[in-house]
Amino acid sequence: MKPPPPDILVIVPVLALLALTAIRPGTRPPRVGAAFAVVAAIFGGFLALRSAIPDERLWPDSEVARRTAWLHKHLTKKKDWHTRPVVFLVGSSATNYGIDPELMERQLEEKGRPATVLSFCMPGDNHHERIYMLETFLRGLKPEDRTRLARARVYFFGEVFDSYDRNPLYRMEKDAATERAVLFLHPANALRAWNAYEKLLAQDPSAPRARMAWLLAEHALMNRFAVGAFSSMRPHPARRKRTPPFFPLGGTKTTFQFDEALEAFQTFAATETNDPVPPPPLQVCLEHLQALISPYVDHYGFYCLPTLEASRATYGGRFAQAAPGGAAVIGPVLGEHLQPLLKAEYWFDGVHPTGTGAPHFTTWLAGEIVSTLPSSSTP
């Protein structure tokens, strides 16, 4: 049993409250213009100071900060790390619960392709949160490590799911006004999100413009003013925990029926669809991604993890058609390729593997990655 957290910083707002209750206007009437000038000066000064402080220092307990702290340590734990290839797995909950990066490292080594595997994954994230996580990771590296990373051979593999273009507003609103959204929607990222959304608006003018604009502006402002950075009332320094990026799931979701899901999926797999390719936001998102990581990445690839959800598999197929030239797309997995994974105890639900299934999913992905890697893997 851990002791309760020392929420001692509550003393700061309490002192501010006492100052507020004690202060009164002077003998002359206050001047509103002067008051607004002081407010503008203090807030302006804060903004200048804030711009020098990275988010992970203001919100050291955020999921991104904790995960990137683990990734930094994992990447640089061996002195000659930059002589081995580095694999970036950038995904969401399916990768987070289903792919064990350390197991994958061992399997890649066994297959003669040793590499350091870094998993940038968070349950429920979206494209812009992925971008934010990569930014935070790169910013947190020491300058010499950044240089080494740029020289090392880096393979990028992004998990394919519909965060790239489907319901972008829904995905933003899902986390709206949470710490996660305040962090990843910093002004530059909010602008990127708007940039991608505009492409959708061009196709579908009925999509709500004001709601998205409002949401992004609000979060960008909250980010700049560090809203809620001390809401835990706990002191910050050196409190950032390292969180490994793999969380095996125990058991199966109570509402999930494997046999029914499998039957529905097999029916879907047997039918032919003529779905269109993904709309323009996908291309914009990929451009954002490439602009951020192209100085480091030598090879791009995407993977559709095995799924029993028809919509995800369909999207995977559509994505493969629209993927940028030269990028390998692994999956979607259908037919006999899916057979070894079709055991009820492997599936938490139609998307996420259980802890028992995760090693099998990891083995599958490691094998697929090895088959798509270029023959030379030396820097």
Add this chain to the structure above:
Amino acid sequence: MVGPRPDLSARAVIFTTLPFLVFLGLVLPLYWLLPSDRWRLPLLFVANFVFYGWWDWRFTGLLLLVVAVCFFGAHGIAKGRNPKRILYLCCGLQLALLGYFKYANFFMDSARRAAASLGLEPTWTALHIILPVGISFYIFQAISYLVSVYRGTVTREGSFVKLGVYLGFFPHLVAGPIIHAGTFLPQLETKRRFDSTVFMEGWRKFAIGFFYKSVFADNLAGPVDAIFANPSAHTPLSVFGGCLGFYGQIYFDFAGYSLMAIGVANLFGYFLPDNFNHPYRASSVVEFWRRWHISLSTWLRDYLYIPLGGNRGPKWMTYRNLFITMFLGGLWHGANWNFVLWGSLHGLALSVNHAWNGTAAAARLAGHRGFLVVAFLATQAVVFLCWIPFRSQSFADTGIILSKLAELTSTVWQASQPFPWLLAIIPLLADTWVVGGAGQRWAVRSNALLYTVLAAAFLIGLLFMHIGFAPFIYFQF
């Protein structure tokens, strides 16, 4: 027993959000730039409806209906031949609206359960009714206005716009304070002049309310909710922490909202009366109700307790009137038996308090320092315990929590989850004993310091405020 509380305010304009700041940033300068009240009042009238319509534009019609009923009803009361009948008709209509939107499902559900327990098979089902935000507040104000006109304590308002500004004044529209017609309507008759002292005082009150609500109440909400969601899973110490947290949370939440409302009214040059006066300093339940939600307790006293007979009859009638008043006061808080239990317990406590006040022992002990301490502790214990059914999900949970608290002395003091004890205790102590005690005598007078403290306080408030959506607890009432 009790269903989940509806998230009524999910889209309401909340004082601590950017939409409200933008709204205020547009309306406030425009209001003061207009040359006279002739223009300002229509602006406020429209602003009230925009503010209310932001939540759900369909309900602006309901607000307009309430204003219209008051306007024509008061006209009929003042000029008509049978003012009493018109008063009953108008008040009945207002109460019918309140009853339909707030209590229809509650009574239907209760009747269905009662019928089922008698072996009957009722066929009626729940209606799909959305509860309009703040309906209890503006309906009570409307009744206050009609009764005041009938009693002759307030002159009938001849301007529909002014009446609309009074009933729908946006700072207190959705969660009070409930403003009596006699307090507000006269302010509409005098010309508003920009007074920088009042303006800055408005910002100061808003800032204090912001701290109460966004920093103290909202940060307590998470740990408190976690414990009340499943009290049986927690140790007695954690359950005690949850109860203590809620004791602070509800005060800071509602007092914070009231202060922000009063502050915003000041920005427009209007004055709203205080709604809280450090209620956790009270050393009797009677005193507690003079300090807690003053606008509601005054309303209940003037329009329910006194018409019932007040303390004019024999003692048992006084106790009966107190009990009925608080029973209905509990029901006013929500269509939920937990609130009724809370109100009834307070009615009982008030009756006991009144009975005690009439004894020789009370007179002998009055002013005795040791007795005051005991009375303070007993009062706060009653208030603390009464909040448990108020916050619990069901009567069963209330029972579990009380049994856990009873185990406090006999079990190992171990928390089942981390709890922010300092956050639950220090702000309460500071507010109750420093701000509400010696602090009331302190005052530093300096304009430069005022500006700096205000700016720094808002900044600190932003850094420490809770991230995430946290509606005001009293929106649901």
